[in-house]
Amino acid sequence: MLIKNPARQLDSGYLDRVPIFQFILLSLLFPMWGAAAGLNDILITQFKHVFELSDAATAFVQSAFYGGYFLIAIPASRIVRRTSYKVGVLIGLSVYIVGCGLFFPASTLATYGMFLFCIFAVAIGLSFLETSANTYSSMLGPRRTSTLRLNISQTFTPIGNLLGVILGKYLIFNTGDSIEAQLDAAPTPEAKLALGHDLLLNTLLPYKYILIVLVCLLVLFLITEYPRSKPVGEAAEKHAGLSETLRVLVRIPQYRKGIVAQFLYVGLQTAVWSFTIRLALDLYPGMNERQATNFMIVGFTCFLGGKFVANALIARYSAARVLVVYCGIGAALLLVAAFGPAGSAIWFVIASNLLMGPCWPTIFGQTLDTIEDKRYQETGGAILVMAIVGGAVVPVVQGAVSDVLGSLQMSYVVSAACFVGILLYFRSNLHHLAPDDAPEPAMQTSGQGGTVREENRE
Template sequence: MKHKDLIQLPDGYLRKTPVFQFILLSILFPLWGAAASLNDILIAQFKSVFTLSDFATALVQSAFYGGYFLVAIPASLVIKKASYKIAVIIGLLFYIIGCSLFFPASSMATYTMFLCAIFAIAIGLGFLETSANTFSSMMGPRQYATLRLNISQTFTPIGSILGILLGKYLIFQEGESLDKQIAKMTPEEAHIFSLNMLQHTLQPYKYMIFILMVVLVIFLLTKYPSCKVHEDTKTSNKAQTPSILETLKYLGANKRFRKGIIAQFLYVGMQVAVWSFTIRLALALNDNINERSASNFMVYSFIAFFIGKFIANFLMARFSPKKVLFVYSIIGTCLLAYIVVASNMMAVYAAISVSMIFGPCWATIYGETLEVVEEKRYTEMAGAILVMAIVGGAIIPALQGIVSDLLGSIQYAFLVPMICFIYVGYYFYSEIKRESEIKNNVTEVLIQKNS
């Protein structure tokens, strides 16, 4: 009997967590964190090099998270037909291809080609997140599923910090801000300068390709449990393998699942929006700094994000995760409101503080929403749809860019993520209220039985 059969339970969860496989799986999380944070660098770089509006720069995130949206269901089908491991390998291959496309993009010097390269990376990351998030939650006892996912997600900001540092030192250069430098040049000089700046975008992706190749080889050589529901051989395959329409009908009828999807959509959107415009916010509030200096605030943001995850893990181990996140939502909403009205650099530090509040949101919403899917035959597709909610990262930043262009204020545009956080708070409040009602009903039933 194989090792995975010894430790795997009928519902797909494992009796205990295989440490090496879990650590290797968790290494994937900083890899997509690095790709996402490099987008924040590219937004600031492309705005000046290609002379873009705030809405146009946000298309970087639209290409990135749009790729997630489109590939999530295909990735779930790969998981269903093959395995989580195969989906991870496909994701790593597409990630490598996307990084490689930055080389022709820099030679062609067109914004569209860069968006295509980012989209290819997103396809790879869509496979990785669709598989790794659910895989992490199931790689051990069921009662610790959300905690395991939070632990894996704790590695994400490490990659985000490394991505920002790569962008800071390999893409951004010393001297005045790009806008100031270009303003002093003739059109011909500006064109040559812009081409040179685009060449710098290649540097971090060279390192990324090497790292990805190493991780890919290790994954190919490592055995993983399937973490799939054991099928009853006496039951027909048709009954055991639901169709896409059947799955969507089942999930669509689940009100709590729908609310979780909306919360995840808005949460991802507001997180990406805040991070996309933090560098821009710093540059707008302080004329004396350049892009390289402003990128420090993103480093601080991801450090705060990392610390916030540890604090949240500590709190959620002792209190209800829903109550912790509800309080976090209130604090986050207040901080975003402060960004809108602040008249100095304190607004930037408020944006950094919001990152600490972001820490536990994704993993907790994901784990709690996946848990409401009682029929585990639909788990793979449910996980894919939750990953599809990442499309909020394609839409909310673009909406914030439009608001910024229309109002002529990057600060006022932070009203968009503030409204998103209000809904996230409502989501956790409704879950707390539901748990309280169930507890009260159980208490009433027990009282009636004893009376």
Template sequence: MSESAKAHLPVDGGVPNTRFGLIKDRSLQLKDGYLSKIPLFQFILLSICFPMWGAAASLNDILITQFKALFTLSDVASAFVQSAFYGGYFVIAIPASRVIRKYSYKVGLLLGLSIYIVGCMLFFPASHVATYTVFLAAIFSVAVGLSFLETSANTYSSMIGPKESATLRLNISQTFTPVGFLAGALLGKYLIFTDGDALHKQLEGLDASARQALATEALQRTLEPYRLMIMVLVVLVLLVAITQYPHCKPLNEANQEKPSSVAETLAYLSQRPAFIKGIITQFMYVGVQTALWSFTIRLALQMDSSINERSASNYMIYAFIAFFIGKMFANFLMTRVNQDLILIAYSVLGMLALVYVISVPNFSAVWAAVFASAMLGPGWATIYARTLDTVEDKRFAETAGAIIVMAIIGGAVIPVLQGLISDLSGSMQFSFIINIFCFGTMALYFWDIYRHSKTPVASKETAA
């Protein structure tokens, strides 16, 4: 087949997509891996995968509070929930990218969803063993599945349509993520937390037998959200399995005959300073996002000792709603204003909000933390798409995308550092100071991009 013919292949390779009653899409596969237009049904189904890791992540924020009381943990020890979760991402991202490189993005999605189901199922034996380390192992297993899922979905979303709309397309998919954050928080609030006194107060003064009984009951409640998630995941994996997806990989036989190795990819990426800066910024972004949400409930409990975990979780829910609003507003602005200026403004406002959090000794500090969550809005997707776009040779796209996902290890590091600051200073409020530096890194990153841009004001077409 000639190169000109290859450049305009239908997304399904010319095979009518009539099984299961699905309608054949007319999008054309372009030579660089992008499509001539977005296949709408496939894009929507792909975007529905995004809330699934949001739900798992926000449940971690609930588990941190629950495990701290049940296992009598320090703030730094409770933060190891996030270390287990984001450590799974870090370890598996490169292997996941090689699977995607050898097979397809769809295979990556199916593997991710399937392993995610297995990880959720591991919570059930973990509840019977009832030790902190076994729960951490179950959380790590969930993260392994999510690493496959997110490594596939983030890069795929940026590729499944025209190149000029890659950043906005990923931002639209990422807009679904707060739905998962909110769902996870609501599941935790109503299925894990209870009314009455805070759990640590309920456990105080009980004899060993009564304490064990209450702890067992509390651990059993942690299973309820995962039962529901397993059912949703089974439906989703079946829908993805029966839907035909475009390959979204460069149409170049030479590249397919000699796929790039990890070493070749790393050598290529190490010569691209813009890619390295993006990785550092993504590390900081995920760090501040995870740390903010890990300790919002703890901050509320510290600032008002009269409330319990269920009441304090409301502020976690408000944070996710603020995050969603912030992201939607940013998506609107990106069609009209330079993206870099938007991210600079968001980062600076986030820093100011956190200065308020650590400076004002009353409950309004919790609301400032909620506002800071709104300023996270467009960060992940914009940094991801910008960083991936620096990889001009798309032979390296899958592994480059995995390395960007590996930057999620910031979610394992920053919360632990914040927990350490809290333990050493004796102030959860003061520990939020570390998040100011994360927002500052983001502001400098986008200022650097804006300063070196040949076109300071992005055209409407570029933003779209």
């Protein structure tokens, strides 16, 4: 029996109220890409010593991951435009399942290239999921609360980050000496190779649990009815081609700035997370990977807590003003981490997670709102997802800076610079706020068969 949608769709594609069950189910997709991103940070630390990689080379894990997003986002958006957001979600879940399954042969072949291919395959599925889910979340309710709604959905992402890191901590990392110390203690090259192979087999374990959850979500989406959330009437009479869409979008100054800001933000977040465990291992000799992972857990907890605080502030104040303050404090924390005392550097890096949480959904929501003609929305959202490629570039830059300077701590100046760039974007948004960007009242919702009324402001 299908689980039906009780909300009424408006001509603009938005709904008159929020269908609670559908919104929660959609939001449960967000921790799934959070878990994959969290596991990447674990894999970087493991691959560093097993494959004997430089800091820049380890960051290619993120290049494979976010490169997949970049390449597939536009094709995914065109499929979503021709079908529906729900179809995009179903494709994303299916490909994600295939990508996780590829870790079975990868853990046996035990080559860096094969693992990168698996990560790339997972990212293809996630690209479909994010291209569909981010825009869909903003559409599942009244237009005036779209940014707040996306912030609420995005609050689930750090829960996935936490779960991914916890799975990696207990299923991939062992107790005892660090990976580097274990490999150095191997009596022969053959023994070292065998140990490295055994360590790589551990990478399969967390993906088994993720596969179970993905299959459950796929079944739930198959049996749940979702609104199309596409414009109807005059707004839907003419379909927009890709070239036409790009010509329109490139003429919107704030949309262009939003692309740059999203590139910088994902690069910042990925670089900070990619090297947190490594920084702890550098600063505290004798610590093993499982112990160092505790710093990531604290960091993701801060990331989650920062989102809740930001949601409350954004519900009361202008989102752009809140984020200007957040970015300024975040940049200062990372500069102190880079150039301050080594003993406290890791704690300033962890504290920066408090300020990162609201950036992605706010940039996404505000940039998407600059597109007045919703015929261009799927492609516009896809290009914003493509900006995730910043996660493929900035960590490599930071890793290269670390290799050149010989200091992973000082390389965090790269992340601080990203925070400054994002601050400038939100500062520019302060001059382009429409009256509807003022603080919004609480979201109106309805349960099954609810009859909550809302003034049509479309």
